[in-house]
Amino acid sequence: MGRSSDAKERLMDAVQELIWHGSYGSTTIDQICDKSGVKKGSFYYFFDSKCDLAAAALDDMWLKKKPEMDAIFSPTTAPLERLKRFCDEGYKRQVELKAHCGTVRGCPLFTLGAEVCNQDQKLHNKIKEILEQYHKYMESAIRDAHAQGIIHAPDAASKARMVFAYGEGLLTQARIVNDLEVLREMHEGIMGILGVQKVTKKAA
Amino acid sequence: MGRSSDAKERLMDAVQELIWHGSYGSTTIDQICDKSGVKKGSFYYFFDSKCDLAAAALDDMWLKKKPEMDAIFSPTTAPLERLKRFCDEGYKRQVELKAHCGTVRGCPLFTLGAEVCNQDQKLHNKIKEILEQYHKYMESAIRDAHAQGIIHAPDAASKARMVFAYGEGLLTQARIVNDLEVLREMHEGIMGILGVQKVTKKAA
DNA sequence: TTCTTTGTTGACCATTTAGTCAAGTTAAGC
DNA sequence: GCTTAACTTGACTAAATGGTCAACAAAGAA
Secondary structure, three states: OOOOOHHHHHHHHHHHHHHHHHHOOOHHHHHHHHHOOOHHHHHHHHHHHHHHHHHHHHHHHHHHHHHHHHHHHHOOOHHHHHHHHHHHHHHHHHHHHHHOOOOOOOOOOHHHHHHOOOOOOOOHHHHHHHHHHHHHHHHHHHHHHHHHOOOOOOOOHHHHHHHHHHHHHHHHHHHHHOOOOHHHHHHHHHHHHHHOOOOOOOOO | OOOOOOHHHHHHHHHHHHHHOOOOOOHHHHHHHHHOOOHHHHHHHHOOOOOHHHHHOOOOOHHHHHHHHHHOOOOOOOOHHHHHHHHHHHHHHHHHHHHHOOOOOOOHHHHHHHHHHOOOOOHHHHHHHHHHHHHHHHHHHHHHHHOOOOOOOHHHHHHHHHHHHHHHHHHHHHHHHHOHHHHHHHHHHHHHHHHOOOOOOOOO
């Protein structure tokens, strides 16, 4: 019934790229339409506003990301190995993104969250929701590591907040200085926060 | 020679508040003029553009902040005490700002830096410059702590990057969830990163 | 074939926005 | 009190922006 269209997807892709490269506030509906090749009339056929589109794009992003995260943080993987893979995969992804566009992206949720938190309730809530999911992955890995006696972290939630803040801070830092190198320290930093003895490869 | 004016200062104050509450991209020149009570003609008498004003406001901010930072990070203070004071003073400032406007501000440099890094070269450079200054304070405190044998941190620069990313991440996190409580963990987190044994008050 | 639902288009409107300017006002210095 | 540099003002323009709409096109269902 009726014709089909991929305009919705094209709009969501476009808004993600534009927000990534610039910012939410500086991205206009006209730009989004130009980039996606969708006419403004069609934009308003699918979405009510820029905010509406951005929220949908975030949902879409998370929908694609979640299975990957579930795999990385599978309870069948050793707790600290989960965190290591998270760092490695995150780094790989940032390399891809930089190759594709020339600049470091960082974490769009964090950057966007800081930008819109006092402006757009709907977007803000969505972002908080997704960030909380990330937090849960960390927390469970840390709790498991503690339970197995690998680290000492009786308050897993607190440690998870630290790891999370550090990781996000580093990603944002990488974006600001446009340099992926700083991200290579992420794993070592997280191990430091968790109080894991440094694994000195040479001396071991 | 000629009349004097505080319009410049009023404009700088206004743009800071507006960027804080909203974002750089969503702040318009008209809003800045309304808030400061300065007419647009006068705006363009003093500044070339929004970017120009924002850059001046950052300079002004840092000019006021620097003496405070120099005091906190005075080499006459014990290294770890400097970091503690930095956390305490930072927290106090955030409390003030929240009382004044109802929302947590976080670090404007970091938030703004992540927003404009691919858009506005001039602002971006200024932000990087100031962030580097902050970094230097951390680094020198950490280096001193290491030299005094209080912590083990042969690579002070690297540790400083970690501490810095963590602190900025936490501030941004506080902004996103609009909750100052998370900032109370900052000192403990930094001590964790530096590998300082937890000072358990009760057991000591 | 024809009907109906779904999606597309370009023209259109009202506001907002950045930016200009000539004429006016104020105060410091002579 | 006069001059002049420093600042102010409001009216203006052009462009960008968000948003609407009626007419049109395509594709599946009857």
